[in-house]
Every structure is written in structure tokens, then in C-alpha cells.
Amino acid sequence: xxxxxxxxxxxxxxxxxxxxxxxxxxxxxxxxxxxxxxxxxxxxxxxxxxxxxxxxxxxxxxxxxxxxxxxxxxxxxxxxxxxxxxxxxxxxxxxxxxxxxxxxxxxxxxxxxxxxxxxxxxxxxxxxxxxxxxxxxxxxx
Numbered sequence: 822x823x824x825x826x827x828x829x830x831x832x833x834x835x836x837x838x839x840x841x842x843x844x845x846x847x848x849x850x851x852x853x854x855x856x857x858x859x860x861x862x863x864x865x866x867x868x869x870x871x872x873x874x875x876x877x878x879x880x881x882x883x884x885x886x887x888x889x890x891x892x893x894x895x896x897x898x899x900x901x902x903x904x905x906x907x908x909x910x911x912x913x914x915x916x917x918x919x920x921x922x923x924x925x926x927x928x929x930x931x932x933x934x935x936x937x938x939x940x941x942x943x944x945x946x947x948x949x950x951x952x953x954x955x956x957x958x959x960x961x962x
Contacts, residue, residue, distance in 0.1 A: 850873050850874045850875055850901075850927065851870075851871070851874045851875070852874070852875045852877060852925075853868055853870050853874060853875065853876050853877065854877050854879060855868065855876065855877065855878045855879065855953075856879050856881050857878060857879065857880050857881060857882065857886055857888075857918070857938050857950075858881045858882065859882070861886075861938050861939075861940060861948070861949070861950030861951075862950070863938060863950055863951070863953045865953075866951065866953045866954070867953065867954045867955075867956070868953075868954070868955045868956070869955075869956045869958070870928075870955060870956070870957055870958075871957070871958055871959070871960060871961050872928060872929060872930060872931055872957050872958065872959055873900070873927055873928075873929065874927065875901050875925050875926070875927050876925060876926055876927070876928070876955060877923045877924070877925040878918060878923055878924050878925070878938075879918075879922075879923040880918040880919065880920055880921065880922055880923065881921075882920055882940075883920045883921075884920055884940070885917050885918065885919050885920060886917070886918050886938050886939065886940055887915060887916070887917050887918075887938065887939040887940075887942055888915065888916050888917075888918055888924065888936060888937075888938055889914060889915035889916075889936060889937055889938075889939065890914040890915070890934060890935070890936045891935040891936060891937065891952065892935055898928070898929040898930050899926045899927060899928055899929060900926075900927040900929055901925060901926065901927035902924075902925065902926050902927075903923070903924055903925045904916050904918065904922075904923070904924030904925065905924060905926065928955075928957050930957070931957050931958055931959045932957050933954060933955070933956055933957070934954070934955040934957065935952050935953070935954050935955075936952070936953055936955075937949050937950050937951075937952055937953070938950040938953075
């Protein structure tokens with residue numbers, strides 16, 4: 822039969838080391854907010870982020886707006902998407918943001934992403950914002 826003191830000591834050590842070796846929980850990824858307002862103003866127009874961080878585009882207007890990526894297919898490798906739809910297995914490069922709502926993406930590789938916002942797709946030249954840029958890096962600088 823085991824000694825009561827040995828059992829108590831073993832339970833104490835088990836409890837103490839159990840707390841000391843508990844798993845580390847990483848903080849949630851950072852969220853970057855981009856505001857789209859009157860005259861298609863984009864704030865910030867140039868953003869620096871780290872791969873995996875969430876980028877949210879907020880429509881501060883009372884009408885829907887259209888967000889479109891330029892050049893390369895920037896949404897081929899993404900996560901945490903909200904508001905983007907897929908077409909034959911890959912994500913579309915344009916989406917509509919309802920009034921007062923937002924869309925978001927987490928880009929999963931380093932790159933530079935360029936995009937524009939349109940107020941009216943029927944008049945794309947006169948309703949287009951200046952091109953905005955997101956610089957994605959592997960690590961925070």
C-alpha cells in the first residue's frame with residue numbers, strides 16, 4: 822500500500838507541471854481596416870500588412886460599391902474570406918460591398934496587391950477610385 826504523503830506529493834507535482842507545460846495560445850491575427858467613403862476615398866490608400874493578417878474593406882457609404890483587384894490573381898491563395906464568391910473553384914477578383922458592410926481576406930503569400938473601387942459599374946471610368954495598394958510581407962518589420 823502506498824504512503825498517503827507520496828500520493829499527495831505526486832498529485833502536487835502533476836498539477837504544478839501540468840500548469841507549467843500548458844500549451845501556448847497564439848494571439849489572433851491583426852485586422853487592418855480600410856475605409857471607403859465619399860468620392861471613392863480609400864483610407865489608407867497604401868497599407869503594409871503581414872501575410873495571414875486580415876484585411877477588411879468597409880463601405881461607409883449609403884450605396885453599394887464594387888471592389889476589384891488589378892493585375893495578378895491576388896485571391897488564388899487566401900483565407901478568412903468574407904463577401905467574396907467563387908467561380909469554378911477560384912475566387913472572383915471583384916465583389917460588391919453593401920452599404921455599411923465590409924468584405925475581408927487574409928492573403929497567404931507575400932506580394933503587392935493593387936485594387937480599385939467603383940461606385941457605378943455602368944460608368945466605370947468616372948466612378949473609379951485612384952488605385953490603392955497593399956504591401957504584404959512575410960514578417961512584421
